[in-house]
Amino acid sequence: MSTQYSVIGTRPVRHDGADKVTGRAIYGADFQMAGLLHGVILRSPHAHARILSIDTSKAKAYPGVQAVVTADDFPEAPDKMVDLGEGETPLSHIRGNVLAKGKALYRGHAVAAVAAASLHDAEEAVKLIDVQYEVLPCALTAPDAMKDGAPILHESMRTKELGQKTDRVSNVAEHFRHVLGDIGAGFAEAEAVVEREFNTSTVHQGYIEPHAATALWNNDGRVLVWCSTQGSFVVRDATACVLDIPVSQVKVTPTEIGGGFGGKIPVYLEPVAAILSKQTGRPVKIVMTRRDVFEGTGPTPGCYMKVKIGARKDGTITAAQAYLAFEAGAYPGAMVGPAGMTVFAAYDIPNVTIDGYDVVVNKPSTAAYRAPGAPNAAFATETLIDELAEKLGMDPIDFRLKNAAKEGTRRADGPKFRKIGCVEVLQAMKAHPHYSAPLGGPNRGRGVAIGFWFNVGLQSSCTIAVNTDGHVNLVEGSTDIGGTRTSIAMQAAEVLGIPVEQVQPVVEDTDAVGYTAVTGGSRTTFATGWAAYEAAQDVVRQMKERAAKLWAIEPAAVQAERGVFSSNGHSITFKDLATKLATTGGPVVGRATVNPRGVGGSFAGCIADVEVDPETGKTTVLRFTSVQDAGRAIHPSYVEGQMQGGSVQGIGWALNEEYWMNPQGTMVNSSLLDYRMPTALDLPMIETKIVEVPNPGHPFGVRGVGEANIVPPLAGLANAIYHAIGVRMNRLPMNPPAILQALWDKK
Amino acid sequence: MATVFIPALLQGLTGGRSKLEVAGATVGEVVENLDRAWPGIADRLVEDGRLRTNISVAVDGEVSPMGLLEPVAAGSEVHFVAAISGG
C-alpha cells in the first residue's frame, strides 16, 4: 500500500535532531534572560488543612528577596468555565490549585511564592513564611472518601448526575451510568461468570524534565511567558483567566519540552511567575524540584473497581457490569468518564451496565496520563477475560476474537464503532512468532491483553511559505514531544512532492500561529498533520495558478504530480516554479485550519513473557511484544517509539510504580530512587508490530498512536504472572511484596 | 426523524424510554424538540446556549466538533457522551 507514497512510511532524521543531540535545544529551565529572578513555591506540609494565616514579613525581609505572593495577590474574578482546548475546567479550580486559598487540599498544594535574585536566597526565604494551619482529617482513597462521615474537601460541592446537581454533599463530584440491554437477562444466560474487585495506585507520568516557566509582565502591559508545555494556547488561556486579563494580553512561547504524557497540560507555575513579575518589574523563572513534580503536579488516578463478566459455554460474552470509583485528587476530573467508555469497548457485548464515580480525595489534582482512565479499566476487564477464557477452555486470543468489537458494534456508551482494527490487532498477535515460542523454564508464564483508546481531533492551524530555492517553511503550533515536527512535515512534503528535508517545520508562539490545541490525545500527527496536508494543498493550488500564468492557460488545465507541474507539453518543477513567484504575483503562502471529524480510535495489544521468583516475588519481563493499529504509520520509527515507550510505562505501572502514602497523606517515596520507574536493566527489547487499518476519516489514514499502547500491559503482565505462578493479581503495583503476599494467601 | 438515545440518567425524564424519534435539522433543534415533548431534558444537556461542560454529542458514531450546530439527517443516531480528552 505504502508504495504509492514517496515520503509517508519512510524514516527520515528529525528536523530538530541535531539540536537535541548537541545540547543546543532550549528546554523550559534552559531559558535565560537578563535581570532574571528565581521563584520558589512554598507547599503545604499537610494533606488537608485550613489556612488560618500567612505571615510573609520575615521572608520579605530576607536579603535578596524581591517579592512574596499568596493567593490574595490574584484578582478575584468571578468563577467561569475555562476552555482548555481539550475540555473545560472551572476557573476557581485552576486558580485554587495554582495557589491555595482558605484550605490546602493535599500535601504539596502551593500556598505562597518568593522571588529573589538567587535561587538559594529564594529557597532560604520561602522557609521563613509563617503559615498557621488547622490540620483536618484527610481522605486518601475513593472508597474512604465515599464513606458516610468522610472528611469533606469542598463544602459547596454536590454530586452531579448528568447536568443535575443532587442535594448530596459529598466527595463524589459526579456519577454517570451507561446501560445497554438488560444485564439481569444477560447474566441469567451466562454459563460462566467471573467477578472480582480491583485496586490500582496513583502513578505519575514521570517525565524527566520538571515543569519550568519564566514570565515577564512587560511594561506595555503584556504578559510574556516561556515555558515547557503540551499546549501553548492552553497556558495562554489559563494564565489570562487566572490573571483576569484578555487572552491576547498573554503571549506564550513554548520551549522544547522534556516529556509530558498528559501531565504538562495543566498550568501550575505560569500565573505565579507572572504575578511575581508584576510586583518586581523583572522576569521571574520558576523551576520545580522533582519532589514538587511528585507532590504538586497531577498524577493519574488510583481507583477501586468491581467488574463482572459472563459468557456462554461456546465463548459468547452475554453480559458485563462495572463499578468504577476513581480518585480525582483535590479537584473533580478523575478521567472516570473515559474509563467507563473504554472498559468494555473492545468487545461486542449485548447487555452492559457501567457506573462511574468521580471522587475527590486529599491527593494532588490528577491530570491526564496517556489514554487517561483506560489502562485502569482494562486491567480489570482483561484479567477477567483471561480468567473466563481459562474457565471455558479457550485460547485467550480466540476468546477475544470471538467477541471482538468491529465496525458497527454498539458500545455501552451508545455510539456504534466506525472502521476499527480490533480484530486485525488480535490476528496479528496470534500470528506473531512470540505467541507460539516456547517459554523454556519453570515459573514462567505468558499473558496477553488488548486495549482501546478513542484519540481526539481538536483545532490546529498551519501555514506553509514557499522559498525561492524550492524549500518551504512550515509554521505550526503543536509542541513537539516525540518527533511530530517531522511527522507533520512529511505529510506536507507528500502533497508538495518534495523531499521532507526541504520542508522546514517550526513550532511558533501564540502570537505567530493560529489556535492549536494541546499535543495530547494522540491528535498531533492526525490533526496538525491534517492542517499541514490542507495547507500544502493550498500551496499546490496557488502554484498551479502561477504555472498557468507562465503558460497563459487556465489553472484548471495544470496538473501537479510528485513536485512537477505540467500541462499540454509544458512542464516545470516545484523548485523552478519557486524562483518565479515574484514575477507571477508575489510570495506563495498556503494556510489551513482544522477542527476535524473522522477521528480514528486505536486498538493495541501485548504479549508478555515473565519469570517470577517465588522466593523474592520479583517479576522479570523476559520478552514483550506490542501490537498496535496505527491506521497509517507516517514515520514508522516514531510509531514504534510510541509503542515501546507506552509499553514500558505500562510495565512500570504494573510492576513497581505507586504513590506510597502514609496515613497523614504524605507521599513517602517522592524521589526517582524510591518511585521506581523502569531502567534499561529492567527490560528486554520491546518488539513491535505495526498494524495498518487505514482510518477512512483522514487523508492518509492516520489514527494517532500515542496512547493506546499503554492500555494492555497492566493486564498482560497480570495474566503472565498468573500463568507463571498460579495467582490472580487484582491490585497494582504487582511488586515483590504483593506477589509474595498473594503466594502466601494461596497456601 | 433522528433516533435519539436517552442516557440512562435522563430516562427518568422520558418515562423510562431509552430511544426516541425526534425531528430536527441540527442537534440544537433536536434538543429543543425533545424538550418540548419531555420538559426538563434540555436543561440537563445545555447550558448558556451550548452543550454542558464535558458532554459531547455523537451523530452516527462520530463525536462532533460543532456541538449543537451539528447537522442531523433523517435516520441519524444521536448520542450524548462524555467528552474525551487525552494525554
Add this chain to the structure above:
Amino acid sequence: MPGKVHIHTLINNQPTDFLCEPRQSLLECLRDTLNLTGTKEGCNDGNCGACTVLMDGRPVTSCLVLGVEAQDAAITTIEGVAKGNTLHPLQQSFLENAALQCGICTPGFILAAKALLDQEPDPSEERIRFYLANNLCRCTGYDKIIRAVQDAAARMREEARA
C-alpha cells in the same frame, strides 16, 4: 553569604575559570554560570542521570558533584562531544535510530554511553543495559537507545580499524 571560590578547569578541552559558592553543584555552575545548558537537571539527587558529564573520563552525575570539586578536572559536557561540525558516532546513531523522543535525557545518555564505548568497544546488550541503568528515559522504553549504542559501537570499531 559564603565567599566565592576560584575554580580552574578544562571544559570541553578549553581552559575555563569560574567563581562558585561552596554550596553550588557542578551542574549549577555549568548551567547557570557557564551557560552550558545542554546538561539537564531532572531530579537534583543523582537518580535520573540527565546531568551526566564526564569528569576525567568518568561519568558523574554533576548534580552530586560540587563545583569546587571540579578544581583542575577535565570535564566533558554534551557541548563538547561533536568534533566541530561533525557529530560523534553516538550522536549520529541516536538520530538515525530514532533513539530520542523528547530529548531531555539524550545528553546524559550520550555521555554515559561515550564513557562506556571509550573503555569497551564491543559491549554486550546486557553490559550496555547495566552501564546505562543510572540514566532514566521515560519516552523510548530504551529499545532504540540500546540499538543506537550498539550501532555507534560498530561504527566506532569500524573507524578505529580504518
